[in-house]
Every structure is written in structure tokens, then in C-alpha cells.
Amino acid sequence: MLGLYLHVPFCIRKCDYCDFNSKPAGPEEVERYLAALLQELGDLAAVHGRAADTLYLGGGTPTVLSGDQFERLFGALENFGLWTRGIETTVEANPGTLDRPKAELLAALGVNRISLGVQALQDRLLRRLGRIHTGGAALDTFGILRTVGFENIGIDLIYGLPEQRVQDWQADLKQILELGPEHLSLYGLTIEAGTPFARSRAEGMLSLPSEEEEITMVRAAWEMTLAAGYGHYEISNYARSGFACRHNLGYWMVEEYIGAGAGAHSFVQSDGPTRSHNVASVATYIERLRSGRSPLLRAENLSPHTLASEALMLGLRLREGVLLNEFRERYGIDPFDVYASCLQRGLEKGWLEMEAGRLRFTERGMLLSNELFIDLF
Numbered sequence: 001m002l003g004l005y006l007h008v009p010f011c012i013r014k015c016d017y018c019d020f021n022s023k024p025a026g027p028e029e030v031e032r033y034l035a036a037l038l039q040e041l042g043d044l045a046a047v048h049g050r051a052a053d054t055l056y057l058g059g060g061t062p063t064v065l066s067g068d069q070f071e072r073l074f075g076a077l078e079n080f081g082l083w084t085r086g087i088e089t090t091v092e093a094n095p096g097t098l099d100r101p102k103a104e105l106l107a108a109l110g111v112n113r114i115s116l117g118v119q120a121l122q123d124r125l126l127r128r129l130g131r132i133h134t135g136g137a138a139l140d141t142f143g144i145l146r147t148v149g150f151e152n153i154g155i156d157l158i159y160g161l162p163e164q165r166v167q168d169w170q171a172d173l174k175q176i177l178e179l180g181p182e183h184l185s186l187y188g189l190t191i192e193a194g195t196p197f198a199r200s201r202a203e204g205m206l207s208l209p210s211e212e213e214e215i216t217m218v219r220a221a222w223e224m225t226l227a228a229g230y231g232h233y234e235i236s237n238y239a240r241s242g243f244a245c246r247h248n249l250g251y252w253m254v255e256e257y258i259g260a261g262a263g264a265h266s267f268v269q270s271d272g273p274t275r276s277h278n279v280a281s282v283a284t285y286i287e288r289l290r291s292g293r294s295p296l297l298r299a300e301n302l303s304p305h306t307l308a309s310e311a312l313m314l315g316l317r318l319r320e321g322v323l324l325n326e327f328r329e330r331y332g333i334d335p336f337d338v339y340a341s342c343l344q345r346g347l348e349k350g351w352l353e354m355e356a357g358r359l360r361f362t363e364r365g366m367l368l369s370n371e372l373f374i375d376l377f
């Protein structure tokens with residue numbers, strides 16, 4: 001499996017909670033960025049020389065690209081031999097940036113999966129997040145996507161928002177489930193340093209749900225998605241049968257991926273397992289490619305121990321956990337030899353369980369997973 005990720009670091013406006021590598025930009029900057037991205041893709045194709053099994057355009061908001069820019073991008077991907085029509089091809093989209101003609105064009109170009117950043121449906125919550133769209137616009141965009149023929153749509157929602165009550169969360173999720181998307185990503189809000197939310201919290205101006213309320217929201221999500229026929233396949237991800245995101249599964253299963261664009265990460269194994277990432281600054285990224293230099297900022301060869309420990313943490317994110325026999329065969333390391341005391345403690349406390357040779361989080365462990373990763377490893 002080889003995944004190809006393209007980063008589009010532009011948004012119409014920066015949301016108040018966001019620390020992703022994204023910013024507003026004018027049309028000229030977007031155009032210069034696209035030229036640099038195509039240059040990097042050409043260079044990557046020459047080095048790797050193989051087509052990807054999945055393609056994911058993320059951001060930022062990839063749907064800020066114009067129809068003409070999407071056409072040039074997909075034309076180049078095909079010409080470089082990096083992409084073929086028919087593979088899982090996802091574009092992240094935000095309501096308010098995708099009208100019917102653009103949705104039709106994406107479908108015609110071969111995009112077969114849309115990940116729609118809805119986040120909430122209630123307008124007061126969306127305003128508090130600094131989102132550019134209303135709940136009504138999100139529902140309209142979903143309707144457009146279905147009408148033009150998208151049969152694989154994922155929706156992202158966030159719980160634990162300022163001023164969000166448990167009933168708000170349940171009402172939003174109920175409405176989303178009634179739409180019947182194929183995939184759901186349900187994330188807990190994290191307050192990232194340097195964001196307006198972090199400043200508001202420091203000033204005591206952010207009224208967040210209590211820990212108990214947040215746990216109730218997660219449990220409600222489990223129950224409601226299960227009742228609606230979704231499988232819970234990763235800590236934050238739910239899908240109808242056959243619609244788990246293959247591209248993201250590649251990350252959790254430590255498959256190879258190549259990232260292109262500002263700040264994009266890659267993991268390849270041809271010369272030993274190597275992780276690398278590009279410069280995050282859009283200006284530096286464009287400048288480097290314009291002057292014929294590589295946008296790579298850092299590459300690191302992973303020792304067998306580092307690779308195995310990353311694989312364990314990523315594998316535990318999956319509901320099915322880690323099959324220990326397979327793990328030992330692939331990485332030459334038994335997790336219980338390296339993390340004996342941590343894993344033993346996780347088992348004793350009921351955060352982890354062993355079943356048919358698999359190590360995985362229990363439901364209680366999943367609830368606390370973020371803290372547990374820090375605590376266990």
C-alpha cells in the first residue's frame with residue numbers, strides 16, 4: 001500500500017481552535033503554491049516511480065482551489081503516473097466552499113470520496129468556533145454531494161465545544177445520522193497552544209463542558225452510531241461496512257505514504273524505514289521549489305525499536321488492536337518485552353485487554369486513550 005497525501009494550506013478564514021498548517025491567502029499566492037506543488041509532484045514521481053493506492057487532499061481547505069486548478073492538479077497527477085482513476089480519492093471540503101458545479105467537476109475528475117468538515121450543526125456553536133458556514137449550509141452541501149452522485153461521504157463533528165450541552169451534541173449527531181453518511185469522524189476538542197481558544201481559556205473566557213459531560217457525549221456517540229449500523233473502527237472513526245477510510249488505515253497500519261505540499265509528512269521503507277517532512281512555511285515552500293531546491297526539512301531513519309513503538313501506538317488506535325504474532329513477525333520485537341510494565345499496568349487497570357492473541361483498548365481505555373498513550377508509553 002502506498003498513500004499519497006497533498007496538503008492545501010489555505011482557508012477562507014482561520015477557525016478559533018485551529019493549529020493546522022493553514023491560512024487565508026489571495027488568488028496569486030494559491031496559484032504560486034499550486035505551481036510549486038506540481039513541481040514537487042514531478043520530482044516525487046521521478047524518485048518513487050509508482051502509482052499510489054490511495055490519494056487524499058487535505059488541508060486547510062482543498063476546496064478553495066478553483067475548478068481550473070483542480071483540473072490541472074489531477075491532469076498532472078495522472079501524467080506523472082502517481083494517480084489512476086478508480087483508487088480511493090478523497091478531498092476534504094468545507095461547507096461554504098463547494099457549490100454544485102465544483103462538486104460535479106470533482107466527481108467528473110475521479111474524486112470518489114468527500115470528507116466534509118461540518119463540526120457542528122447549531123449556528124451558535126459554529127459562530128463560537130469561528131467557522132465560515134451555518135448548519136443549514138452544511139446540510140445543503142451534503143445534499144449537493146449526494147445529488148451529483150457521491151456515494152462515499154464522511155462527516156467530521158467535534159464534541160466538547162464551548163457552551164455545548166450533552167443535548168446539543170445528541171441533537172446534532174441524530175440529525176447527521178439521519179443524513180446517512182458512509183463515514184463519521186467524531187473528535188473531542190483539544191485546546192492547542194497559540195490559538196484564540198487557548199488565549200480565551202487563559203483569560204477564563206472559555207466555558208467548556210465538564211469531563212463527565214464529555215464522557216457522556218462519547219458514550220452517546222458509541223450508542224447512537226452502533227444503533228445506526230456504523231462500525232467503530234478507530235478511536236475517533238466510525239463507518240458503514242466497507243467504508244472505512246483506506247488512506248487513513250494506511251497510517252495506522254504503518255503502510256508507506258508520500259506527502260507533498262507545505263509541512264507534508266512522508267514514510268517510506270525503500271532505504272530502511274524513514275520519516276520525513278517538508279518545510280511548513282508556504283512562502284519558503286514556494287521559494288525552495290521555484291529555485292529548484294527540495295522542500296524537505298528533515299528526514300529521520302527509524303531504528304527497529306522506534307518503528308515498533310510507533311507501530312504499537314498506532315495499532316492500538318484501531319478497535320481491533322494489535323495481533324501480537326503478526327507484530328512480532330513484522331517488527332522482530334515483542335511489545336511485552338519492551339513495554340512489559342506499562343502494558344501489564346494497562347491490563348491490570350482494565351484499560352487494555354487480550355483477546356485471541358490481540359492486544360487492544362477496552363471501552364474504558366478508549367475513553368481515556370489520549371491520556372493513556374502519555375501514561376503508558
Ligand code: SF4
Pocket residue numbers: 010011013014015018019020022059060061094117
Ligand atoms: S477550516 Fe479546518 S483547517 Fe481551516 S482554519 Fe478551520 S479548522 Fe483549520
